[in-house]
Amino acid sequence: MKTNTTHQFLLRFFQKIRLKVLFACLFFSPILQATSDPSLENWNKGEQNTLISTPTQLSLGTPASFLEQLGINEIAAKNLSLNDNITNSQSNLGLTNFTLVDNEGGGIEVVAENFFLETNGTLSMNGHATGIPNSEFILQGNENNVYGWIILRDRNLAYEYTTVGKNLVVDEIAITDVHPVCDFEHHKHDRLIATTKHAFQYSLSDIPHIGPYPGTHVGQLESKPGSSYVILLDTRRVMSNGIPYDVSKEFIWTTWQIVAASFSMFDVNVTTNQRVYDNAAPSRRGGATMYRESGRSSCHFAFGTSTFCTLYRESDAYGQGRIAAHEIGHLLHLAHDGGYPGGEYYNGIPEFEWVPVMGNIWMGTSWNNALYQWSKGEYSGASNREDDFVKINRFIPFKPDDISNTKALIIDSGGNVSAANNIGQIEYNTDSDSFAFSIGSSGGHVNLTIDRAEHIGGGMLDVHARIKDASGNIVAQSNKSVNRSASFDLTLSAGNYTLEITGGAEGTPSRGFSKYSSLGYYAIEGTISGAGTGNDIPIINNIANGSTLSGSSQLFSWNSGDATEFRLAAGSSQGAEDYYGISKPTTDTSETATGLPTDGSIVHVTLHYLIKDRWSQSYYTYTAFDENNNGKLGITSPTEGETLSGSSQLFRWNPGNATGFWFYAGSSRGARDYYRNSSVINGTSHTVTGLPTDGSTVHITFHYYENGQWSQLYYTYKAANDGGSCTSAPATPNKPVNTANSSTSFTADWNSVSQATSYAVQLWVNDSEWQTVDTTSDSEYTFKGLPAGSTQYVRVNASNSCGSSYYSYWSEMELPSDGCTSAPAVPTGLNGSSRAISWNAVPGATRYDVEYWTGVWTYHGSSSSPSYSLGLSGTQYVRVRASNSCGNSQYSNWVTVY
Structure with missing residues (x-):
């Protein structure tokens, strides 16, 4: 049975029970769980979803x-019991002392300067070690997952608390692993300021951080008012009541708008208003x-606590905003x-004017079209x-899609597009x-131009x-x-057209950037002469494109325009007539289509029209009426209780008034041990993978975002039964090893993964996207018919009836273009x-x-001669391999250089 839950349940609960009892329930009861907000994820789950324990770790039991x-x-209950009727989302419990342990069992006394407990059971505290x-x-964290750090700067020591599986462990780490200090090599160089800061030199009223300074109070700036997630730029030390001490108001404004642009794809309010920060939940x-x-x-790595980044003053707001975005990335x-080049801070790629936000952002200062992007290390x-978006998304959710269906381009009577x-x-x-x-x-x-609308320092859209x-x-198509x-x-x-806008890419994964972080606001400007006014081309006008139909029959009406005859058709795909079609043209401007499905599926409608002896078509898509749910929000197929089709299942739903959706699949109500999608869904269908095939009960949690909050509907289904015995998806394969067969063919090999029944093989195509070439049951695949002398990129994942792994790291293959017959030998005599x-x-x-060795073997560069300038300092470990167009040798033995 489906149940609608909201936070009102918790509020009513607090009014009925003493907080002392409540606190114990929040931490130790299996009934009340941590927040079910789908934007939250255990912080320590990496892209491969695994953690490796080390011999230096000390186990501390369960969280x-x-x-x-x-x-x-006990401390929380003692403090909170003074107010039995509190209904706030948080409570600061004040100064409290604890004794924590290091990885050798030694005690470290700490004092919590800020100690917050939220009503969903989330704990947040920070402070210092006593006497140090x-x-x-x-x-x-909470009863299921605790993480944190002790940082002893003068002793150059740090300890990390991490939840691995069901146990909490503590280990010694480098201080820079939790508190990076940004020491850019080019931090003090003479800088040329980019000539272009905004693509459009005026404010766009619906988006507060776009445009030049509008004269507003710079101590009350908000990029997304009303969001429950907040990033504060604390300006109390640099200005008073909106009046800066040493810089201009424009300086504060620009700093803020760059940070707001850097995080504009997330549902977070970047603000300079302390009150907005104070009202947000600590986590x-x-x-x-x-x-x-x-x-x-x-x-520090400290989002969700009262520990703030330190932002020292830069000479201009363009630099101040970029360093702020960089430091908040660390947060x-x-x-x-x-x-x-660059060492610890990658200097970017000048020919594309691209640099990662967490690299050396100062290198882009003089670029007129600089692009600072989040990265996952594809270069x-x-x-x-690390995948920046995966990490950020553990704390802050992505925004829902603002344009989920086609919308009309707004053109004024003079043909101007503003x-x-x-x-x-x-x-x-x-x-x-x-x-x-x-x-x-x-x-x-x-004549149109589409350009990013955000400040150059934070606008990430290509x-x-x-x-x-x-x-x-x-x-x-265009991508300058x-x-x-x-x-x-x-x-x-004459005709109907669609302007489609996506994020762009340039170069290749190894030398350029993909559309991974090509995100952000854009605006469209220009002119269209001869634009249709509604009197030229017929347009269905009684029911909006994308709407839900009223039943198995639906009236469609349209303006005649310059057309003299019409035909209406409806089907299961674009242009199809398997649901309804008029056999003869008509001069009428309305028609009732019958025989339409009533299962919530997509219905394609085609309006054929005749203008000056030429037939043309306009295409529309609608959602079929759902006789089970009468158009109400909820999953429409498969029907609850049905047996699923296999380890993956397509779900469809009616959206109602909701604007975003999220799926969990698990072995119990509300669980996500089978599946959790990676980002907000904005359509009306989604494929859930990793489902069991053992005939067991599968619980689906359908999250929906409506009226500013997430709520849930719960469904149960029966898993398919294929007689298989797998219990989980297979592990991720290693990076493929490639061998050239000819100038147009190569073979990729990878490790055989336990319990894998198939592998999906992908190549990077069109310098912009991964494309699945084939699936195979073998742990190798031969590519044929490729361009001679081309460079190819390949990756692979593993699957079984329980689901699919992540894709492996990609590997590169340069196909031969000369007459070589074999790869060269391994280099010898390495020194320097x-x-x-x-x-x-x-x-x-x-x-x-x-x-060279950075914790893993990392590519440093290449040379056409048997010598190379490392440009490093201190103790380094290096190795080298030889290549030609037929392949690569193995790497040489590594040597230590000083």
């Missing part, structure tokens, strides 16, 4: 037993304090993006391949926005745009090189210093690749 042993429940100067401690807020002094900015547990030689009226946002790298327009019977001309005709064919915009200047014949190395030349080698 629940750890909290009980500390006596936190320059120390901090942070502890967060959903974080901040950075601005200082008047100059220095090296730094930050959300992101490490530095390193690689060559060659990346020292850090950026102020035509704006949207790409929230995910799979998102695309569509704007419809028509060209009248005499034809017309389109625009890729297409114009499609009524049949879905691409008429034109190193420009971030797209533009069109072309003549179009941390500044430069050399080795013996290898016959037949055309290139040498150099790797």
Whole structure:
């Protein structure tokens, strides 16, 4: 049976029970769980969803037993019992002392300066170690998952508390693993300021952080008012009552708008208003304090606590905003993006004017079209391949899609397209926005520019745009090189068109950037002459495109325009007539279609029209009426209680008034041990994977976002039964090893994964996306018919009836273009210093690749001669391999250089 739950249940519960009892329930009862908000995820689950224990770790038992042993429940109950009727979302319990242990069992006394308990059972506290100067401690979590750190700066020690499986462990780590200090090599260089800061030189009223400074109070700025997630730029040390001490109001405004742009794809309010921060739940807020002094900015991994980043003053707001976004990245547990050139801070790729936010952001200062993006280390030689969005999304959810269906392009009577009226946002790298327009019977001309609308310091969108005709064919497309915009200047014949906008990419994964972080706001500006006015081309006008139909029959009506005859059809795919069709043309401007499905599925409607002896078509999509739910929000197929089709199942639903959706699948009500989707869903269908096939009961939690909050509906189904015995999806394969077979073919090999029944093999195509080439039951695959001498990228995942693994790291293959017959031998004689190395030349080698040790072997660069400039310092470990167009040798033995 389906149940609707909201936070009102908890509020009523608090009014009936003493908080002392409540606290014990929150921490130790299996009935009340941690928040079911789908944006939250255990912080320590990496992309591969695994953690590896080490011999230096000390186990502290379960998180629940750890909290009980500390006596936190007693302290909280004692403080909270003074007010039995409290209904706030949080309560600060004040100063409290605890004794924590290091990884050798030694005691460290700490004092909590801030100790918060939220009504959903989430704990957040931070403070310092007693009697130890320059120390901090942070502890967060609930009875299922606790994490945190003790940081002893003067002793150069740090201890990390991590939940591994069901146990809490403590281990010694490097201080920089939790508190990076940003020491950019080029921090003090003379900087040229980029000439272009905004694509559009005026404010866009619906989006507060876009445009030049509008004269508002800079101590009350908010990028997304009403969001329950908050990032505070604490300006109390640099200004008073909205009046800065040393800088202009524009400086504060620009700093804020750059940070707001950097996080605009997330449902978070970037603000300078202390009151907004104070009113947010502790687990959903974080901040950075601005200082008047100059220095090296730094930050803990501490979102969800009262520990703030330190932002020292920069000479201009363009730099201040970028360093703020970088430090807040650390607040959300992101490490530095390193690689060559740049070392710890990757210097980016000048030919694309691209640099990762967590790299050396100062390198883009003089670029007129600089692009600062979140990264997952796709560039060659990346020292850090963590997925920034996965980490940030553990604390802050993505926004729902702002344009989930095609909307009309707004064109005034003079044919002008204004950026102020035509704006949207790409929230995910799979998102695309569509704007419809028509060209009248005499034809017309389109002159449009689509550009990112946010400040250059934070706007991450590289625009890729297409114009499609009524049949879905691409008429034109644009993604200007190193420009971030797209533009069109072309003549179009009469018809209906769609302007489709997505995030763009340039170069390759190893030398360029993908559309991974091409996200953000854009605006459309220009002119369209000959635009249809509604009197030229017939348009269905009694029911909006994308609406839900009223039943098995539906009246459709349209304006006649310049058309003289019409035909209406309805079917299960575009252009199909398997539901309904008029055999003869009609001059009527309305028709009732019958025989329509009533199962909540998608219905495609085609309006054929005749203008000057030429038949054309307009296409529409609608959601069928659902006779089971009468159009109410909820899953429409499969029907609750049905047996699922296999380890994956397509679910459809009626959206009602909700604007975002999320799926859990698990072995019990509300559980997600089978499946949890990675980002907000904005459509009306979704495929859930990783389901069991043993005939057991599968619980589906259908989350929906409505009226500013998440709620849930619960369903149960019977799993398919294929007689299989798997209990989980297989592990992720290792990175493929590639061997050239000819100038047009190569074979990729990977490790055989236990319990895997098939592998999906993908190649990187069109410099922009991964495409599945084939599936195989073998742990190798031979690619054929590729361009001679081309560079290919391949990755693979493993599947069984229980689900699929993550994709492996990609590997590169350069196909031969010369007459070589084999790969070269392994280089010998490697020696040198941390500044430069050399080795013996290898016959037949055309290139040498150099790797150095950063915790893993990391690509540093390549050379065509048997010598290479490392440009490093201190003790380093290096190795080298030889390559030609037939393949690569194995790497040489590593050597130590100084």
